[in-house]
Amino acid sequence: MPGRIVMLVDNGVNGDSRVQKQARSAADAGWEVVLLGRSPTGVAQSWQLGGAQVRLLPMPEPLFRKRHQYKRAWLRWPLGYPPNGIAEYRAQQVAAWRADLRFRGAQLELAARAGRRNRAAELWHRARLGVADLAGRWVWVRTKMHNRGMYARRYRNPWDRGYTFFWQKVLGDGAWRRLEPGLWDYELAYGPVVDELAPDLIHANDFRMLGVGARAKIRAQAAGRQVKLVWDAHEFLPGIRPWQPNIRWLPAMRAHEREYAPYADAVVTVSDALADLLRAEHRLAEQPAVVLNAPAVEHAPDGSDDSVPDLRQRCGLGLDVPLVVYSGSAAEQRGLRTMVDALPELPGVHTALVVNPDLQYVRKLVAHARKIGVADRVHVLPYVSHWQVVPFLAGADAGAIPIHHWPNHEIALITKFFEYAHARLPLVVSDVKTMAGTVRSTGQGEVFRARDVADYARAVRAVLADRERYRAAYDRPGLLTGWTWTAQAEILTGVYRRLLAGTGESAEITGPPPTLADTLDALPLPAAARR
Structure with missing residues (x-):
C-alpha cells in the first residue's frame, strides 16, 4: 500500500462529482483513501465509494452564529422573541391549537348533519377560532421581529467597516479569527478525526478545508510524522460572490486562505487561467497543476447500464419534443431565470433543470414559470450519481450554461461543460470568456449575451435547427479524449506520487511571479466581472 490519503471537503459528498472522482481514482491507484465530508443531517454517516471510504462528520456550528444572534435586540425589535427557541415553540403551539380546532369543527359539522346541532357550541367554536387567529398573528409579528434581530443584519454599516478595518490592522491575516470565527467549527469537527487517521497526505478541497489541512500537517510534524498537503482550489476567492452582502465575510476568507496557502506542498486547480491567478495572488x-472537472463514466458499477435513468421519461416527453437541459447548482448567478423567461419565445421547447429541487431559489423559479404560463414546460429533476450524469443528459437535444458575468465564471470550463460534451449535446453558453472562446473555436454550440433573453432564444433556435452540425464537432480527433477523468486522474495521482516520493517542494512564498493586478489585466473580463 503506497500510503493513506485523507481528503477533506465542506459538503455531504453526494452531488460533488469532483471529490468523488478524486477519491475513487486515488483508491484505484493503490492508496488507502478516506474522504471526510460534512453530514447534512448532523448524524455521522459512512459508506464505500469504489475502494475509498466516505465518512460524513457531524459539525455543530455555535461559532458560526454571530454574537448578536445570542442576544435580544431590545431597542430595534422590542417585541421580538428572545433567541432561546421560544419562537419556534410558540409557532408550533399555535399550529397544534389550530389543528385541534379543525378537528373540533369537523365533529360539530358531523353532529349538525346527524341532526344534533349545538348552536352554543358552534358559537363558542367560532370565538375560539377568532382567538386562535389573533394568537397566530401575534406570534407571527413577534417571530418576524425575532428573525429581523437575528438574521437581517447585513454587516455593511460604518461600525462593521470600522470593526473589520481594526482587526485587519491589528491581526493581519489572522483577522479571520475575529471576523469569521465560524471557521473554527470546521477545525473542531474535522481536526481530531484527521489526527486519528494519521494520513501520509492530506487533500484539502477549497478554501475552508485549507486551514484544517494545514493545521493537521503542522501538528503531525510536531509529533515527528511527515505529512504532505495538497490544496485543491476550485474557485478564485477574490472573485467569488459572497452568500450575503457581508463586508466581513470575504476579507475573513481571503485572510484565512493567505495564512495557510504557504503550507501547501502542491496546489491543484481547475483551469489554466485560475492557476495563473492563484500563483499571482499567493506568489x-x-x-498549480490543472485537473479539469471532466466526467468519469468509467466509474460506473459493473452491470449498471440498465440502471441509468431516462431523462425524457422522467420529464414525460417523447423523442420528438425539443428539450434543453441544465445540470448543476441552482442560484441567481447561474442564469436559470433566463432559460425560463425565454420559453414564451420558444413554442414547444421544454427545459429540464437537474438541480436540488428543495432550494428556495428553485421553488421561486417554478412559481415564476407558473406565473408566466410555462410551468408545464419546466421540469425540475433531482441529481443522479456522478457516473450516470453523461448518459442521463444525452437524452436532451441541447445543454445550456447561461451563467452571468462573474470573475470565477470567466476563467473556467466548468463541470457541466465537459458533461454536456461527452453527452454529445450542442451547447448554448453565455459569453463568459473561457467557455465562449472554446465553443466558438470548436463549433460545438452557440454563444449568447449573458442575461439577454432574446439572444438566448436565438441561440436555442439555432442549435435545435441543425443539431447534427454542432454534434459533428465532437468527432474531431482527440477532442473528447483529453476531456476525460482518466486523463485528469493521471495528473492528480502524478502530484501525489511526486510528493510522497519526497521530491515535492512546498509552494512557499517567493518572488516575484506576475502580480495579481498583472494577471487580471491580462484577462479580457467584462467590466461587470471586475467589480
Missing part, C-alpha cells in the same frame, strides 16, 4: 513558487 507561489510553482504553477
Whole structure:
C-alpha cells in the first residue's frame, strides 16, 4: 500500500462529482483513501465509494452564529422573541391549537348533519377560532421581529467597516479569527478525526478545508510524522460572490486562505487561467497543476447500464419534443431565470433543470414559470450519481450554461461543460470568456449575451435547427479524449506520487511571479466581472 490519503471537503459528498472522482481514482491507484465530508443531517454517516471510504462528520456550528444572534435586540425589535427557541415553540403551539380546532369543527359539522346541532357550541367554536387567529398573528409579528434581530443584519454599516478595518490592522491575516470565527467549527469537527487517521497526505478541497489541512500537517510534524498537503482550489476567492452582502465575510476568507496557502506542498486547480491567478495572488513558487472537472463514466458499477435513468421519461416527453437541459447548482448567478423567461419565445421547447429541487431559489423559479404560463414546460429533476450524469443528459437535444458575468465564471470550463460534451449535446453558453472562446473555436454550440433573453432564444433556435452540425464537432480527433477523468486522474495521482516520493517542494512564498493586478489585466473580463 503506497500510503493513506485523507481528503477533506465542506459538503455531504453526494452531488460533488469532483471529490468523488478524486477519491475513487486515488483508491484505484493503490492508496488507502478516506474522504471526510460534512453530514447534512448532523448524524455521522459512512459508506464505500469504489475502494475509498466516505465518512460524513457531524459539525455543530455555535461559532458560526454571530454574537448578536445570542442576544435580544431590545431597542430595534422590542417585541421580538428572545433567541432561546421560544419562537419556534410558540409557532408550533399555535399550529397544534389550530389543528385541534379543525378537528373540533369537523365533529360539530358531523353532529349538525346527524341532526344534533349545538348552536352554543358552534358559537363558542367560532370565538375560539377568532382567538386562535389573533394568537397566530401575534406570534407571527413577534417571530418576524425575532428573525429581523437575528438574521437581517447585513454587516455593511460604518461600525462593521470600522470593526473589520481594526482587526485587519491589528491581526493581519489572522483577522479571520475575529471576523469569521465560524471557521473554527470546521477545525473542531474535522481536526481530531484527521489526527486519528494519521494520513501520509492530506487533500484539502477549497478554501475552508485549507486551514484544517494545514493545521493537521503542522501538528503531525510536531509529533515527528511527515505529512504532505495538497490544496485543491476550485474557485478564485477574490472573485467569488459572497452568500450575503457581508463586508466581513470575504476579507475573513481571503485572510484565512493567505495564512495557510504557504503550507501547501502542491496546489491543484481547475483551469489554466485560475492557476495563473492563484500563483499571482499567493506568489507561489510553482504553477498549480490543472485537473479539469471532466466526467468519469468509467466509474460506473459493473452491470449498471440498465440502471441509468431516462431523462425524457422522467420529464414525460417523447423523442420528438425539443428539450434543453441544465445540470448543476441552482442560484441567481447561474442564469436559470433566463432559460425560463425565454420559453414564451420558444413554442414547444421544454427545459429540464437537474438541480436540488428543495432550494428556495428553485421553488421561486417554478412559481415564476407558473406565473408566466410555462410551468408545464419546466421540469425540475433531482441529481443522479456522478457516473450516470453523461448518459442521463444525452437524452436532451441541447445543454445550456447561461451563467452571468462573474470573475470565477470567466476563467473556467466548468463541470457541466465537459458533461454536456461527452453527452454529445450542442451547447448554448453565455459569453463568459473561457467557455465562449472554446465553443466558438470548436463549433460545438452557440454563444449568447449573458442575461439577454432574446439572444438566448436565438441561440436555442439555432442549435435545435441543425443539431447534427454542432454534434459533428465532437468527432474531431482527440477532442473528447483529453476531456476525460482518466486523463485528469493521471495528473492528480502524478502530484501525489511526486510528493510522497519526497521530491515535492512546498509552494512557499517567493518572488516575484506576475502580480495579481498583472494577471487580471491580462484577462479580457467584462467590466461587470471586475467589480
